[in-house]
Structures are given as C-alpha cells and as structure tokens.
Amino acid sequence: MSDVFHVLGYDVGGTKLAIGLASSDGRILGKARLDNKDTHPDDILPQLVTIGRKMVADAGLSMSDIRAFGISAPYPADPVNGVMTRPTNNPKWRNVPIRRYLEEALGIPGTFENDANCAALAEWFFGAGRGCEDFIYLTMSTGIGGGIIAANRLVRGRGFYAGEIGHVVIERDGIECACGLRGCYEAYCGGRAIAQRIQRELRDCPNHPMIQLAGGRLEDIDMIVLEKAVRAGDEYAVKFWDDMCRRNAQAFGFLLNTFNPARLVLGTFAWAAGDLFLEPIRRYLPQYAWSQTIADCELVPSELRRDIGYYAGAAAALNYLKERN
Numbered sequence: 001m002s003d004v005f006h007v008l009g010y011d012v013g014g015t016k017l018a019i020g021l022a023s024s025d026g027r028i029l030g031k032a033r034l035d036n037k038d039t040h041p042d043d044i045l046p047q048l049v050t051i052g053r054k055m056v057a058d059a060g061l062s063m064s065d066i067r068a069f070g071i072s073a074p075y076p077a078d079p080v081n082g083v084m085t086r087p088t089n090n091p092k093w094r095n096v097p098i099r100r101y102l103e104e105a106l107g108i109p110g111t112f113e114n115d116a117n118c119a120a121l122a123e124w125f126f127g128a129g130r131g132c133e134d135f136i137y138l139t140m141s142t143g144i145g146g147g148i149i150a151a152n153r154l155v156r157g158r159g160f161y162a163g164e165i166g167h168v169v170i171e172r173d174g175i176e177c178a179c180g181l182r183g184c185y186e187a188y189c190g191g192r193a194i195a196q197r198i199q200r201e202l203r204d205c206p207n208h209p210m211i212q213l214a215g216g217r218l219e220d221i222d223m224i225v226l227e228k229a230v231r232a233g234d235e236y237a238v239k240f241w242d243d244m245c246r247r248n249a250q251a252f253g254f255l256l257n258t259f260n261p262a263r264l265v266l267g268t269f270a271w272a273a274g275d276l277f278l279e280p281i282r283r284y285l286p287q288y289a290w291s292q293t294i295a296d297c298e299l300v301p302s303e304l305r306r307d308i309g310y311y312a313g314a315a316a317a318l319n320y321l322k323e324r325n
C-alpha cells in the first residue's frame with residue numbers, strides 16, 4: 001500500500017466551511033466543519049491552517065505526508081490565481097488570495113476549483129462516478145450547477161465556465177433568470193426559482209393547501225413543501241412537478257446527446273425525492289435523447305449526499321495531482 005498518499009481539502013461555502021483529510025484510495029481520515037456566516041477572512045484563514053495541521057497530526061501523519069490541498073469555492077472567483085473575488089454570500093470576503101495563503105502557511109502546493117466542479121470531482125474520486133471515464137454531475141439544489149468529466153478529464157473550458165448547465169436556455173423568451181438571461185434551465189428547475197414561482201402564483205390563493213403545508217406562510221413554500229403536496233395529490237403541485245420533470249428530461253437529453261456519458265449523477269432533489277423525481281424524468285427522456293445515449297447512461301443519485309463538502313476540496317487536490325502527472 002506504499003503508493004497510497006494523502007491530501008487536504010477545504011470547501012468554502014457561503015454559510016459553512018468543510019475540511020477533510022483524505023487518502024488517495026478513497027478514505028476520509030478526518031473531517032471538520034466551521035460556521036462561515038458573516039465572517040471575515042482574517043479570522044477564518046488562520047483557523048483553516050490550525051484545523052488542517054491538527055487533522056494531519058491526529059491521523060498520525062506529518063505535513064510531509066500530505067502531497068497537496070484543494071479549495072472548493074463558489075464563483076465569482078479567479079480560479080487561475082486561486083482568489084475568491086466576491087462570493088455572493090460573504091460580503092467581507094473580497095479578493096482573498098486563499099490558495100497562496102494556504103500554500104505559504106501549510107508549505108504544500110494547492111489548487112482552486114469552483115464548487116460545482118469540485119462536487120463532480122468528489123463523486124468521481126469517492127462516490128457515484130467512480131470508474132467512469134465520461135460522467136456528469138448536477139447539483140440540483142437551490143441552483144443547478146454542473147461538472148463534466150469527459151474522456152477521463154474535468155472539462156473547464158477557455159474561461160473556466162464549462163459546466164454552467166443551469167444556464168443553458170431551454171425556453172425562448174422564458175422566465176427571467178438571476179443571471180440575466182431568460183429561459184434558463186435553472187429558472188425552471190432550480191430550488192430557489194421554483195419556490196419563488198410558486199409563491200408568486202399562489203399569492204392570491206390564501207387558502208391553498210400548499211400554504212397550509214407550509215405552516216400557513218406563503219414565504220415558507222419550498223421544494224420540501226412541493227414534494228409533500230405532490231405526494232398528497234394536490235392538483236396544482238402534481239402539474240407543476242410534472243412540468244418540472246419534463247424540463248429536467250429536456251436538459252438531461254441535451255447532455256446525453258452532447259457528451260454520451262456513462263452516468264449522470266444527481267445531487268439533492270434526486271436523493272431527497274427519489275423515484276418521485278427520477279421516474280417521470282426517465283419516462284420523458286426518450287422525447288429528448290436517442291435510445292442509444294439513454295441506454296449508455298445510468299441516472300443515479302449522489303452517493304456522498306450531505307457529506308460531499310468533506311470530499312470536495314480533497315477531490316480537487318487528487319485531480320490536481322492526476323493532471324500534473
């Protein structure tokens with residue numbers, strides 16, 4: 001087992017930070033979480049170093065056993081220089097050169113990738129994408145992010161925007177998206193957009209059963225409430241869900257015929273709602289992709305689920321070492 005080596009990973013989320021120590025054979029040897037709400041980088045960065053070093057020591061290793069670290073962070077960012085430029089949920093984090101800071105403090109090389117790519121890498125090295133040379137991961141949460149592995153490599157694109165699948169336009173002159181385009185896939189199938197749309201549509205229906213399911217508060221309607229209403233057979237919710245599944249099938253069909261992946265690994269909604277979500281998508285898929293590309297592709301929920309953050313940065317580090325060789 002002498003060829004097994006170790007890496008450290010940091011997942012810098014808008015509200016939480018996850019740190020993981022992993023081995024190249026797919027084990028997690030240490031993990032920790034930190035609150036990252038309304039923080040200042042001057043307080044957080046030194047803690048990342050202290051926690052990382054302690055994790056390495058607690059696992060009976062020394063820093064010389066750690067080959068690299070990886071940072072998973074949201075866009076907007078400067079991935080080439082490893083700088084978090086202006087993360088949406090952290091107003092005090094502006095132009096933070098996080099990679100350089102950690103390289104100097106930890107004394108090992110590091111890499112920086114956007115969080116959706118890191119989630120894909122995490123499933124590739126540790127989860128439902130293991131062993132696939134062609135696979136795609138979709139986050140399916142408040143927004144829809146994606147990471148593409150094609151011919152055994154992460155696809156980044158010329159300006160590092162590859163994988164922005166949530167902002168592929170699926171409806172001409174459609175619903176306005178937060179990104180500025182109209183008719184984006186995310187504007188129809190992202191959790192935040194769905195909640196906003198239902199709240200808008202039910203504003204004048206105070207007695208609607210979905211509002212009751214949300215504890216009487218229109219503003220608390222979300223994907224969980226929608227799923228409950230679908231299971232309860234609410235007519236509006238069932239119709240809404242059906243349309244959402246059809247649009248997901250449309251987007252998946254685009255990916256299947258473009259990349260011909262062996263697996264499409266799906267985040268949050270897919271493992272939270274299970275077959276209620278996946279079955280109608282499988283049923284609609286033949287309208288949007290060829291039978292050959294459907295036959296080649298398994299549609300599966302994420303394996304790492306809520307723990308994906310512990311693996312995200314470490315997976316970026318493993319991929320960095322793989323690409324460097």
Ligand SMILES: [Zn+2]
Nearest residue numbers: 167177179184
């Ligand atoms: Zn968009």
